[in-house]
Amino acid sequence: MNQFSTDVINLGRTPERFDGLVNTPVFRGSTIVVNSFSEWEEFKRNGGVYRHYGRFGAATAKSFESAISALEGGAGSMVFPSGLSACTHALMACVEANSHVLIADNIYGPTRNFADNILV
Known part of the structure; x- marks a missing residue:
């Protein structure tokens, strides 16, 4: 196997986040709850990638975006x-x-x- 193949297989995976699961679990949901509006605003203000809706910010999408960014050598990706x-x-x-x-x-x-x- 060449380096690209190895990268395709491994990039975007964070088993330490998901109790050792190799693949990021599929998260389906439309609503993401935060403790308070001020906490959400503070997170946004400090440059955090805030999770405001299930399709934008869920772990499944973030893992894929991370892998695409690494493969393409980009600063970031959006799916x-x-x-x-x-x-x-x-x-x-x-x-x-x-x-x-x-x-x-x-x-x-x-x-x-x-x-x-x-x-x-």
């Missing part, structure tokens, strides 16, 4: 639950009010709908 979510996040991150966006006619249909009806 999304759908193609539409990924496309709209990319557009919203890069487009300012009153900007122009050129979109190909054959773009992913839901993204076209987002551009035609939300970004207008």
